[in-house]
Amino acid sequence: MKKILIIQTAFLGDVVLATALVEKLHACYPGAQLDFLLRKGNESLLKGHPLLSQVLIWDKQQGKYKSLLQLLGQIRSQKYDLVVNVQRFGATGLLTALSGATTTVGFDKNPFSRFFTRRYPHDIASGTHEVERNHLLIQAVTDAVAAAPKLYPSEADFAKVQPLKAEPFICMAPTSVWFTKQYPLEQWVQLLDSLDNKYKVYLLGSPADKEHCNTIIAQSINTRVANLCGQLNLLQSAALMRDAVLNYVNDSGPMHLASALNAPTCAIYCSTVPGFGFGPLADFARIVERPEPLYCRPCGLHGYKACPEGHFKCAREIRNEQLLEVLALAGQRPQSG
Incomplete structure (x- = not known):
């Protein structure tokens, strides 16, 4: 795989936990282009992230559907080999289903998951950590061991x-x-x-x-x-x-x-x-x-x-x-x- 997109447009903490997917996919496909889609307001979390090529931003203030259409154009132009959708709501499910990616994966709670290549259960009741639940989406193309989430403050941030x-x-x-x-x-x-x-x-x-x-x-x-x-x-x-x-x-x-x-x-x-x-x-x-x-x-x-x-x-x-x-x-x- 040469191009991979991860989608998580929920809250700050959800984005942080999804960075575990970035770590794992990079470890397994070190030469791949890794991109991440999040909602406006959370992009500073991934500023200067050394493993990411692009951070795509869904700006609902521009108009929810106008911004969504712009993103769809961006995503389709990239011709991704894999789109991993961690989000369970319809808008990102539509992006995933129409992405044109070779393989699309996500959770079965997403209303558009029937159009994904593979879909998996998201079971809150099991007590499984969210990092493990998210890892289930990529286990078939990596291995059974989940990575830990990681952020990368810059030297200037530490200073x-x-x-x-x-x-x-x-x-x-x-x-x-x-x-x-x-x-x-x-x-x-x-x-x-x-x-x-x-x-x-x-x-x-x-x-x-x-x-x-x-x-x-x-x-x-x-x-x-x-x-x-x-x-x-x-x-x-x-x-x-x-x-x-x-x-x-x-x-x-x-x-x-x-x-x-x-x-x-x-x-x-x-x-x-x-x-x-x-x-x-x-x-x-x-x-x-x-x-x-x-x-x-x-x-x-x-x-x-x-x-x-x-x-x-x-x-x-x-x-x-x-x-x-x-x-x-x-x-x-x-x-x-």
């Missing part, structure tokens, strides 16, 4: 955050798109207030997260906290996370950034569960969740804007000591600095 690494530090990403996947603000404050003063703490997020993190800092007595929301791009954030003593994250995008840089991770699960298959993959990764089962958990695959039951016990009954225990373990590891 940007190097001054922040002068002393032992912890990163926290307190927010999520979904309220019920987000550890409560007052519990982040409690965690900050109980940390050893030897740690500098960096709060990470987008510009939209800045106010939330400012509120956390204002309510905390910890004077060693800096709000970096909006100051670092995604790859710079990942470059910083790589050398943290520990990264506290929700079940959200920053958790997958940590996985892609093999950064030490404490993943806090509120309304969702690791069994969905989107857990952390770093060598040092621990999951913290409510110790006892809860009748309403999980309440959904992605979460909600508010707790459907009104009590949010899945988050509120996580104990601060659970988080500190993970830090104690992480602190025993040799630090790369």
Whole structure:
């Protein structure tokens, strides 16, 4: 195979996990042209990626179908040998079916999958990790062993955050798109207030997260906290996370950034569960969740804007000591600095 396209137009974390396909396909076909299609807003994740030839962008703001037609023209002109569609929605299924590629593969949940060369089940209930589920799409042309996701911050990205690494530090990403996947603000404050003063703490997020993190800092007595929301791009954030003593994250995008840089991770699960298959993959990764089962958990695959039951016990009954225990373990590891 000389030309391969991978399609994943979902959220940031989904794109990060799909980079495992890039790693595996490159290992098996080192001379092939590898391209990646994602939606506008996520392209910075793959900036300067050394294994990719082109990053195609679906810009829905230009007009969903206008942009789709432009992409179809681009894709057909490339005459791909293989199109791998990780996305399960119709628009990308149509692109795949009409791509003109020699071989097309995707999940059977895609409404256009009947027109693919091969289609495979996407089974959330099995507990299989998403990286393994995605690998199923290319197993027939590679082998049975999935690769790990990987991102490539540039030398400039690492240089940007190097001054922040002068002393032992912890990163926290307190927010999520979904309220019920987000550890409560007052519990982040409690965690900050109980940390050893030897740690500098960096709060990470987008510009939209800045106010939330400012509120956390204002309510905390910890004077060693800096709000970096909006100051670092995604790859710079990942470059910083790589050398943290520990990264506290929700079940959200920053958790997958940590996985892609093999950064030490404490993943806090509120309304969702690791069994969905989107857990952390770093060598040092621990999951913290409510110790006892809860009748309403999980309440959904992605979460909600508010707790459907009104009590949010899945988050509120996580104990601060659970988080500190993970830090104690992480602190025993040799630090790369």
